[in-house]
Amino acid sequence: MKPTFLSLPIAATALLVVAVSALTAVAQAPQTAPPAGSPPMQMRSFPAPTNLQALPKDLTGQQVHEIMEKISGSLGSHCDTCHTADPNNLGPNGRPQINFADDSKPEKKTARLMILMAEEINKNYISKVDNSGMMVTCGTCHRGHLSPEPFVIPDEHGGPRPPAGAPPAGATPPSAN
Ligand code: HEC
Ligand code: HEC
Structure with missing residues:
Protein backbone atom coordinates (compact mmCIF):
# COMPACT_ATOMS: atom_id res chain seq x y z
CA MET A 1 0.00 0.00 0.00
CA LYS A 2 1.46 3.34 -1.07
CA PRO A 3 0.75 6.30 1.27
CA THR A 4 -1.67 8.74 -0.39
CA PHE A 5 0.38 11.84 0.40
CA LEU A 6 2.95 10.76 -2.15
CA SER A 7 1.32 11.84 -5.36
CA LEU A 8 4.48 11.83 -7.48
CA PRO A 9 4.99 8.60 -9.37
CA ILE A 10 7.47 6.50 -7.43
CA ALA A 11 9.19 5.60 -10.71
CA ALA A 12 10.46 9.19 -11.06
CA THR A 13 12.40 8.89 -7.84
CA ALA A 14 13.63 5.44 -8.79
CA LEU A 15 15.06 6.99 -11.96
CA LEU A 16 16.71 9.72 -9.93
CA VAL A 17 18.31 7.17 -7.64
CA VAL A 18 19.60 5.25 -10.66
CA ALA A 19 20.95 8.50 -12.17
CA VAL A 20 22.78 9.35 -8.94
CA SER A 21 24.26 5.85 -8.72
CA ALA A 22 25.36 6.19 -12.35
CA LEU A 23 27.18 9.42 -11.46
CA THR A 24 28.91 7.76 -8.55
CA ALA A 25 29.95 4.89 -10.82
CA VAL A 26 31.46 7.33 -13.35
CA ALA A 27 33.31 9.17 -10.59
CA GLN A 28 34.85 5.89 -9.49
CA ALA A 29 35.62 4.65 -13.00
CA PRO A 30 39.45 5.06 -12.80
CA GLN A 31 39.49 2.55 -9.96
CA THR A 32 40.18 -1.01 -11.03
CA ALA A 33 37.90 -3.91 -10.12
CA PRO A 34 35.63 -3.34 -7.09
CA PRO A 35 36.56 -5.28 -3.94
CA ALA A 36 35.40 -8.88 -4.18
CA GLY A 37 31.89 -9.43 -2.89
CA SER A 38 30.76 -5.78 -3.06
CA PRO A 39 27.46 -5.29 -4.93
CA PRO A 40 27.49 -3.35 -8.24
CA MET A 41 26.74 0.39 -7.79
CA GLN A 42 23.28 0.15 -9.37
CA MET A 43 22.29 -2.43 -6.76
CA ARG A 44 22.97 -0.07 -3.84
CA SER A 45 20.75 -1.35 -1.08
CA PHE A 46 19.09 0.31 1.86
CA PRO A 47 18.58 -1.64 5.10
CA ALA A 48 15.01 -2.62 5.96
CA PRO A 49 13.41 -0.11 8.35
CA THR A 50 13.07 -1.15 12.00
CA ASN A 51 11.14 1.73 13.54
CA LEU A 52 8.25 2.81 11.28
CA GLN A 53 5.26 4.08 13.25
CA ALA A 54 3.46 6.29 10.74
CA LEU A 55 4.38 4.81 7.34
CA PRO A 56 3.25 1.29 6.42
CA LYS A 57 5.53 -1.13 8.29
CA ASP A 58 6.03 -3.40 5.28
CA LEU A 59 7.89 -0.82 3.17
CA THR A 60 11.31 -1.88 1.89
CA GLY A 61 14.47 0.11 2.65
CA GLN A 62 14.45 1.34 -0.96
CA GLN A 63 10.82 2.57 -0.70
CA VAL A 64 11.53 4.36 2.58
CA HIS A 65 14.57 6.01 1.00
CA GLU A 66 12.51 7.28 -1.96
CA ILE A 67 9.84 8.67 0.38
CA MET A 68 12.53 10.38 2.50
CA GLU A 69 14.05 12.02 -0.59
CA LYS A 70 10.61 13.45 -1.45
CA ILE A 71 9.94 14.65 2.09
CA SER A 72 13.35 16.37 2.20
CA GLY A 73 12.73 18.06 -1.14
CA SER A 74 9.21 19.16 -0.18
CA LEU A 75 10.53 20.78 3.00
CA GLY A 76 13.75 22.13 1.49
CA SER A 77 15.63 20.34 4.25
CA HIS A 78 18.24 17.61 4.66
CA CYS A 79 18.24 14.19 6.30
CA ASP A 80 19.85 15.60 9.46
CA THR A 81 16.96 18.05 9.93
CA CYS A 82 15.03 15.12 11.39
CA HIS A 83 17.68 12.45 11.97
CA THR A 84 20.50 12.49 14.53
CA ALA A 85 24.14 11.59 13.99
CA ASP A 86 25.50 8.90 16.29
CA PRO A 87 28.90 9.99 17.73
CA ASN A 88 29.67 6.36 18.58
CA ASN A 89 29.32 5.20 14.98
CA LEU A 90 31.95 6.82 12.75
CA GLY A 91 31.76 6.31 9.01
CA PRO A 92 34.65 5.61 6.62
CA ASN A 93 35.24 9.39 6.39
CA GLY A 94 35.60 9.64 10.18
CA ARG A 95 32.32 11.57 10.53
CA PRO A 96 29.47 10.29 12.72
CA GLN A 97 26.90 8.25 10.78
CA ILE A 98 23.21 9.09 11.04
CA ASN A 99 21.12 6.69 13.10
CA PHE A 100 17.87 6.82 11.13
CA ALA A 101 15.85 4.69 13.55
CA ASP A 102 16.64 7.03 16.47
CA ASP A 103 13.70 9.19 17.62
CA SER A 104 15.42 11.94 19.60
CA LYS A 105 14.83 14.87 17.23
CA PRO A 106 11.54 16.75 17.78
CA GLU A 107 11.35 17.39 14.01
CA LYS A 108 11.08 13.65 13.43
CA LYS A 109 8.17 13.37 15.85
CA THR A 110 6.45 16.33 14.19
CA ALA A 111 7.02 14.76 10.78
CA ARG A 112 5.30 11.55 11.97
CA LEU A 113 2.25 13.55 13.01
CA MET A 114 2.32 15.33 9.65
CA ILE A 115 2.45 12.01 7.76
CA LEU A 116 -0.63 10.81 9.65
CA CYS A 141 1.68 23.39 2.41
CA HIS A 142 5.45 23.45 2.86
CA ARG A 143 6.47 24.48 -0.70
CA GLY A 144 10.15 23.91 -0.08
CA HIS A 145 10.28 25.39 3.43
CA LEU A 146 10.66 23.65 6.80
CA SER A 147 8.07 26.03 8.19
CA PRO A 148 5.34 26.93 5.65
CA GLU A 149 5.52 30.58 4.58
CA PRO A 150 2.53 32.62 5.77
CA PHE A 151 0.12 33.24 2.89
CA VAL A 152 -0.53 36.91 2.15
CA ILE A 153 -3.85 37.70 0.48
CA PRO A 154 -3.20 39.75 -2.68
CA ASP A 155 -4.27 43.41 -2.55
CA GLU A 156 -7.17 43.24 -5.00
CA HIS A 157 -8.94 40.68 -2.78
CA GLY A 158 -9.03 42.70 0.40
CA GLY A 159 -5.44 42.03 1.34
CA PRO A 160 -3.25 44.42 3.30
CA ARG A 161 -5.29 47.60 3.86
CA PRO A 162 -3.89 51.12 3.71
CA PRO A 163 -3.03 52.49 7.15
CA ALA A 164 -6.11 53.81 9.01
CA GLY A 165 -6.83 57.50 8.35
CA ALA A 166 -4.89 57.54 5.08
CA PRO A 167 -7.13 56.00 2.40
CA PRO A 168 -5.75 56.36 -1.14
CA ALA A 169 -7.47 59.13 -3.17
CA GLY A 170 -10.85 58.00 -4.49
CA ALA A 171 -10.97 54.83 -2.35
CA THR A 172 -14.12 53.87 -0.49
CA PRO A 173 -13.40 53.94 3.23
CA PRO A 174 -12.95 50.42 4.62
CA SER A 175 -16.06 49.05 6.33
CA ALA A 176 -16.20 48.74 10.11
CA ASN A 177 -15.13 45.08 10.08
C1 HEC B 1 11.05 16.18 7.88
C2 HEC B 1 11.68 15.12 8.64
C3 HEC B 1 12.51 14.08 7.89
C4 HEC B 1 13.49 14.27 6.96
C5 HEC B 1 13.98 15.59 6.36
C6 HEC B 1 14.03 12.95 6.65
N1 HEC B 1 13.37 12.00 7.37
FE1 HEC B 1 13.79 10.01 7.40
N2 HEC B 1 12.23 9.70 8.69
C7 HEC B 1 11.40 10.69 9.18
C8 HEC B 1 10.36 10.06 9.97
C9 HEC B 1 9.21 10.78 10.66
C10 HEC B 1 10.61 8.68 9.95
C11 HEC B 1 9.79 7.59 10.66
C12 HEC B 1 8.54 7.27 9.84
C13 HEC B 1 7.58 6.37 10.60
O1 HEC B 1 7.60 6.35 11.83
O2 HEC B 1 6.78 5.68 9.92
C14 HEC B 1 11.81 8.48 9.15
C15 HEC B 1 12.40 7.25 8.92
C16 HEC B 1 13.54 7.05 8.15
C17 HEC B 1 14.19 5.77 7.96
C18 HEC B 1 13.77 4.44 8.55
C19 HEC B 1 14.47 4.24 9.90
C20 HEC B 1 14.02 2.93 10.56
O3 HEC B 1 14.83 2.00 10.65
O4 HEC B 1 12.85 2.86 10.97
C21 HEC B 1 15.26 5.99 7.13
C22 HEC B 1 16.27 4.97 6.64
C23 HEC B 1 15.26 7.40 6.80
N3 HEC B 1 14.21 8.01 7.46
C24 HEC B 1 16.18 7.99 5.98
C25 HEC B 1 16.17 9.35 5.63
C26 HEC B 1 17.07 9.93 4.67
C27 HEC B 1 18.14 9.15 3.91
C28 HEC B 1 16.76 11.25 4.60
C29 HEC B 1 17.39 12.32 3.72
C30 HEC B 1 17.33 12.02 2.29
C31 HEC B 1 15.65 11.50 5.53
N4 HEC B 1 15.33 10.31 6.13
C32 HEC B 1 15.06 12.72 5.74
C33 HEC B 1 11.53 12.04 8.99
C34 HEC B 1 12.43 12.65 8.12
C1 HEC C 1 -2.07 21.16 5.69
C2 HEC C 1 -0.77 21.79 5.63
C3 HEC C 1 0.44 20.90 5.96
C4 HEC C 1 0.76 19.68 5.40
C5 HEC C 1 0.02 18.89 4.35
C6 HEC C 1 2.02 19.31 6.01
N1 HEC C 1 2.41 20.25 6.90
FE1 HEC C 1 4.08 20.16 8.10
N2 HEC C 1 3.52 21.90 9.00
C7 HEC C 1 2.41 22.67 8.68
C8 HEC C 1 2.33 23.81 9.57
C9 HEC C 1 1.27 24.91 9.53
C10 HEC C 1 3.42 23.70 10.46
C11 HEC C 1 3.78 24.63 11.64
C12 HEC C 1 4.81 25.62 11.15
C13 HEC C 1 5.20 26.62 12.21
O1 HEC C 1 4.60 26.70 13.28
O2 HEC C 1 6.15 27.35 11.95
C14 HEC C 1 4.15 22.50 10.06
C15 HEC C 1 5.31 22.05 10.70
C16 HEC C 1 6.06 20.96 10.28
C17 HEC C 1 7.33 20.58 10.85
C18 HEC C 1 8.05 21.29 11.99
C19 HEC C 1 8.87 22.41 11.40
C20 HEC C 1 9.78 23.07 12.41
O3 HEC C 1 10.06 24.26 12.21
O4 HEC C 1 10.21 22.41 13.33
C21 HEC C 1 7.75 19.47 10.18
C22 HEC C 1 9.04 18.69 10.41
C23 HEC C 1 6.73 19.15 9.20
N3 HEC C 1 5.73 20.08 9.28
C24 HEC C 1 6.79 18.09 8.32
C25 HEC C 1 5.79 17.76 7.40
C26 HEC C 1 5.83 16.58 6.55
C27 HEC C 1 6.95 15.56 6.52
C28 HEC C 1 4.68 16.60 5.81
C29 HEC C 1 4.18 15.56 4.80
C30 HEC C 1 4.04 14.21 5.34
C31 HEC C 1 3.92 17.79 6.22
N4 HEC C 1 4.64 18.46 7.17
C32 HEC C 1 2.69 18.13 5.70
C33 HEC C 1 1.51 22.39 7.68
C34 HEC C 1 1.46 21.24 6.91
Whole structure:
Protein backbone atom coordinates (compact mmCIF):
# COMPACT_ATOMS: atom_id res chain seq x y z
CA MET A 1 0.00 0.00 0.00
CA LYS A 2 1.46 3.34 -1.07
CA PRO A 3 0.75 6.30 1.27
CA THR A 4 -1.67 8.74 -0.39
CA PHE A 5 0.38 11.84 0.40
CA LEU A 6 2.95 10.76 -2.15
CA SER A 7 1.32 11.84 -5.36
CA LEU A 8 4.48 11.83 -7.48
CA PRO A 9 4.99 8.60 -9.37
CA ILE A 10 7.47 6.50 -7.43
CA ALA A 11 9.19 5.60 -10.71
CA ALA A 12 10.46 9.19 -11.06
CA THR A 13 12.40 8.89 -7.84
CA ALA A 14 13.63 5.44 -8.79
CA LEU A 15 15.06 6.99 -11.96
CA LEU A 16 16.71 9.72 -9.93
CA VAL A 17 18.31 7.17 -7.64
CA VAL A 18 19.60 5.25 -10.66
CA ALA A 19 20.95 8.50 -12.17
CA VAL A 20 22.78 9.35 -8.94
CA SER A 21 24.26 5.85 -8.72
CA ALA A 22 25.36 6.19 -12.35
CA LEU A 23 27.18 9.42 -11.46
CA THR A 24 28.91 7.76 -8.55
CA ALA A 25 29.95 4.89 -10.82
CA VAL A 26 31.46 7.33 -13.35
CA ALA A 27 33.31 9.17 -10.59
CA GLN A 28 34.85 5.89 -9.49
CA ALA A 29 35.62 4.65 -13.00
CA PRO A 30 39.45 5.06 -12.80
CA GLN A 31 39.49 2.55 -9.96
CA THR A 32 40.18 -1.01 -11.03
CA ALA A 33 37.90 -3.91 -10.12
CA PRO A 34 35.63 -3.34 -7.09
CA PRO A 35 36.56 -5.28 -3.94
CA ALA A 36 35.40 -8.88 -4.18
CA GLY A 37 31.89 -9.43 -2.89
CA SER A 38 30.76 -5.78 -3.06
CA PRO A 39 27.46 -5.29 -4.93
CA PRO A 40 27.49 -3.35 -8.24
CA MET A 41 26.74 0.39 -7.79
CA GLN A 42 23.28 0.15 -9.37
CA MET A 43 22.29 -2.43 -6.76
CA ARG A 44 22.97 -0.07 -3.84
CA SER A 45 20.75 -1.35 -1.08
CA PHE A 46 19.09 0.31 1.86
CA PRO A 47 18.58 -1.64 5.10
CA ALA A 48 15.01 -2.62 5.96
CA PRO A 49 13.41 -0.11 8.35
CA THR A 50 13.07 -1.15 12.00
CA ASN A 51 11.14 1.73 13.54
CA LEU A 52 8.25 2.81 11.28
CA GLN A 53 5.26 4.08 13.25
CA ALA A 54 3.46 6.29 10.74
CA LEU A 55 4.38 4.81 7.34
CA PRO A 56 3.25 1.29 6.42
CA LYS A 57 5.53 -1.13 8.29
CA ASP A 58 6.03 -3.40 5.28
CA LEU A 59 7.89 -0.82 3.17
CA THR A 60 11.31 -1.88 1.89
CA GLY A 61 14.47 0.11 2.65
CA GLN A 62 14.45 1.34 -0.96
CA GLN A 63 10.82 2.57 -0.70
CA VAL A 64 11.53 4.36 2.58
CA HIS A 65 14.57 6.01 1.00
CA GLU A 66 12.51 7.28 -1.96
CA ILE A 67 9.84 8.67 0.38
CA MET A 68 12.53 10.38 2.50
CA GLU A 69 14.05 12.02 -0.59
CA LYS A 70 10.61 13.45 -1.45
CA ILE A 71 9.94 14.65 2.09
CA SER A 72 13.35 16.37 2.20
CA GLY A 73 12.73 18.06 -1.14
CA SER A 74 9.21 19.16 -0.18
CA LEU A 75 10.53 20.78 3.00
CA GLY A 76 13.75 22.13 1.49
CA SER A 77 15.63 20.34 4.25
CA HIS A 78 18.24 17.61 4.66
CA CYS A 79 18.24 14.19 6.30
CA ASP A 80 19.85 15.60 9.46
CA THR A 81 16.96 18.05 9.93
CA CYS A 82 15.03 15.12 11.39
CA HIS A 83 17.68 12.45 11.97
CA THR A 84 20.50 12.49 14.53
CA ALA A 85 24.14 11.59 13.99
CA ASP A 86 25.50 8.90 16.29
CA PRO A 87 28.90 9.99 17.73
CA ASN A 88 29.67 6.36 18.58
CA ASN A 89 29.32 5.20 14.98
CA LEU A 90 31.95 6.82 12.75
CA GLY A 91 31.76 6.31 9.01
CA PRO A 92 34.65 5.61 6.62
CA ASN A 93 35.24 9.39 6.39
CA GLY A 94 35.60 9.64 10.18
CA ARG A 95 32.32 11.57 10.53
CA PRO A 96 29.47 10.29 12.72
CA GLN A 97 26.90 8.25 10.78
CA ILE A 98 23.21 9.09 11.04
CA ASN A 99 21.12 6.69 13.10
CA PHE A 100 17.87 6.82 11.13
CA ALA A 101 15.85 4.69 13.55
CA ASP A 102 16.64 7.03 16.47
CA ASP A 103 13.70 9.19 17.62
CA SER A 104 15.42 11.94 19.60
CA LYS A 105 14.83 14.87 17.23
CA PRO A 106 11.54 16.75 17.78
CA GLU A 107 11.35 17.39 14.01
CA LYS A 108 11.08 13.65 13.43
CA LYS A 109 8.17 13.37 15.85
CA THR A 110 6.45 16.33 14.19
CA ALA A 111 7.02 14.76 10.78
CA ARG A 112 5.30 11.55 11.97
CA LEU A 113 2.25 13.55 13.01
CA MET A 114 2.32 15.33 9.65
CA ILE A 115 2.45 12.01 7.76
CA LEU A 116 -0.63 10.81 9.65
CA MET A 117 -2.33 14.18 9.18
CA ALA A 118 -1.79 14.21 5.42
CA GLU A 119 -3.13 10.64 5.20
CA GLU A 120 -6.22 11.61 7.13
CA ILE A 121 -6.84 14.78 5.13
CA ASN A 122 -6.75 12.75 1.91
CA LYS A 123 -8.73 9.77 3.16
CA ASN A 124 -11.45 11.54 5.11
CA TYR A 125 -11.78 14.88 3.35
CA ILE A 126 -10.19 15.36 -0.08
CA SER A 127 -11.45 11.99 -1.30
CA LYS A 128 -15.02 13.05 -0.37
CA VAL A 129 -15.13 16.10 -2.62
CA ASP A 130 -15.35 16.04 -6.39
CA ASN A 131 -11.72 16.64 -7.32
CA SER A 132 -9.17 16.07 -10.06
CA GLY A 133 -7.45 13.33 -8.11
CA MET A 134 -4.96 15.77 -6.65
CA MET A 135 -3.85 14.79 -3.16
CA VAL A 136 -2.51 16.84 -0.28
CA THR A 137 1.24 16.23 0.07
CA CYS A 138 3.93 17.72 2.31
CA GLY A 139 4.68 20.11 -0.53
CA THR A 140 1.09 21.38 -0.75
CA CYS A 141 1.68 23.39 2.41
CA HIS A 142 5.45 23.45 2.86
CA ARG A 143 6.47 24.48 -0.70
CA GLY A 144 10.15 23.91 -0.08
CA HIS A 145 10.28 25.39 3.43
CA LEU A 146 10.66 23.65 6.80
CA SER A 147 8.07 26.03 8.19
CA PRO A 148 5.34 26.93 5.65
CA GLU A 149 5.52 30.58 4.58
CA PRO A 150 2.53 32.62 5.77
CA PHE A 151 0.12 33.24 2.89
CA VAL A 152 -0.53 36.91 2.15
CA ILE A 153 -3.85 37.70 0.48
CA PRO A 154 -3.20 39.75 -2.68
CA ASP A 155 -4.27 43.41 -2.55
CA GLU A 156 -7.17 43.24 -5.00
CA HIS A 157 -8.94 40.68 -2.78
CA GLY A 158 -9.03 42.70 0.40
CA GLY A 159 -5.44 42.03 1.34
CA PRO A 160 -3.25 44.42 3.30
CA ARG A 161 -5.29 47.60 3.86
CA PRO A 162 -3.89 51.12 3.71
CA PRO A 163 -3.03 52.49 7.15
CA ALA A 164 -6.11 53.81 9.01
CA GLY A 165 -6.83 57.50 8.35
CA ALA A 166 -4.89 57.54 5.08
CA PRO A 167 -7.13 56.00 2.40
CA PRO A 168 -5.75 56.36 -1.14
CA ALA A 169 -7.47 59.13 -3.17
CA GLY A 170 -10.85 58.00 -4.49
CA ALA A 171 -10.97 54.83 -2.35
CA THR A 172 -14.12 53.87 -0.49
CA PRO A 173 -13.40 53.94 3.23
CA PRO A 174 -12.95 50.42 4.62
CA SER A 175 -16.06 49.05 6.33
CA ALA A 176 -16.20 48.74 10.11
CA ASN A 177 -15.13 45.08 10.08
C1 HEC B 1 11.05 16.18 7.88
C2 HEC B 1 11.68 15.12 8.64
C3 HEC B 1 12.51 14.08 7.89
C4 HEC B 1 13.49 14.27 6.96
C5 HEC B 1 13.98 15.59 6.36
C6 HEC B 1 14.03 12.95 6.65
N1 HEC B 1 13.37 12.00 7.37
FE1 HEC B 1 13.79 10.01 7.40
N2 HEC B 1 12.23 9.70 8.69
C7 HEC B 1 11.40 10.69 9.18
C8 HEC B 1 10.36 10.06 9.97
C9 HEC B 1 9.21 10.78 10.66
C10 HEC B 1 10.61 8.68 9.95
C11 HEC B 1 9.79 7.59 10.66
C12 HEC B 1 8.54 7.27 9.84
C13 HEC B 1 7.58 6.37 10.60
O1 HEC B 1 7.60 6.35 11.83
O2 HEC B 1 6.78 5.68 9.92
C14 HEC B 1 11.81 8.48 9.15
C15 HEC B 1 12.40 7.25 8.92
C16 HEC B 1 13.54 7.05 8.15
C17 HEC B 1 14.19 5.77 7.96
C18 HEC B 1 13.77 4.44 8.55
C19 HEC B 1 14.47 4.24 9.90
C20 HEC B 1 14.02 2.93 10.56
O3 HEC B 1 14.83 2.00 10.65
O4 HEC B 1 12.85 2.86 10.97
C21 HEC B 1 15.26 5.99 7.13
C22 HEC B 1 16.27 4.97 6.64
C23 HEC B 1 15.26 7.40 6.80
N3 HEC B 1 14.21 8.01 7.46
C24 HEC B 1 16.18 7.99 5.98
C25 HEC B 1 16.17 9.35 5.63
C26 HEC B 1 17.07 9.93 4.67
C27 HEC B 1 18.14 9.15 3.91
C28 HEC B 1 16.76 11.25 4.60
C29 HEC B 1 17.39 12.32 3.72
C30 HEC B 1 17.33 12.02 2.29
C31 HEC B 1 15.65 11.50 5.53
N4 HEC B 1 15.33 10.31 6.13
C32 HEC B 1 15.06 12.72 5.74
C33 HEC B 1 11.53 12.04 8.99
C34 HEC B 1 12.43 12.65 8.12
C1 HEC C 1 -2.07 21.16 5.69
C2 HEC C 1 -0.77 21.79 5.63
C3 HEC C 1 0.44 20.90 5.96
C4 HEC C 1 0.76 19.68 5.40
C5 HEC C 1 0.02 18.89 4.35
C6 HEC C 1 2.02 19.31 6.01
N1 HEC C 1 2.41 20.25 6.90
FE1 HEC C 1 4.08 20.16 8.10
N2 HEC C 1 3.52 21.90 9.00
C7 HEC C 1 2.41 22.67 8.68
C8 HEC C 1 2.33 23.81 9.57
C9 HEC C 1 1.27 24.91 9.53
C10 HEC C 1 3.42 23.70 10.46
C11 HEC C 1 3.78 24.63 11.64
C12 HEC C 1 4.81 25.62 11.15
C13 HEC C 1 5.20 26.62 12.21
O1 HEC C 1 4.60 26.70 13.28
O2 HEC C 1 6.15 27.35 11.95
C14 HEC C 1 4.15 22.50 10.06
C15 HEC C 1 5.31 22.05 10.70
C16 HEC C 1 6.06 20.96 10.28
C17 HEC C 1 7.33 20.58 10.85
C18 HEC C 1 8.05 21.29 11.99
C19 HEC C 1 8.87 22.41 11.40
C20 HEC C 1 9.78 23.07 12.41
O3 HEC C 1 10.06 24.26 12.21
O4 HEC C 1 10.21 22.41 13.33
C21 HEC C 1 7.75 19.47 10.18
C22 HEC C 1 9.04 18.69 10.41
C23 HEC C 1 6.73 19.15 9.20
N3 HEC C 1 5.73 20.08 9.28
C24 HEC C 1 6.79 18.09 8.32
C25 HEC C 1 5.79 17.76 7.40
C26 HEC C 1 5.83 16.58 6.55
C27 HEC C 1 6.95 15.56 6.52
C28 HEC C 1 4.68 16.60 5.81
C29 HEC C 1 4.18 15.56 4.80
C30 HEC C 1 4.04 14.21 5.34
C31 HEC C 1 3.92 17.79 6.22
N4 HEC C 1 4.64 18.46 7.17
C32 HEC C 1 2.69 18.13 5.70
C33 HEC C 1 1.51 22.39 7.68
C34 HEC C 1 1.46 21.24 6.91
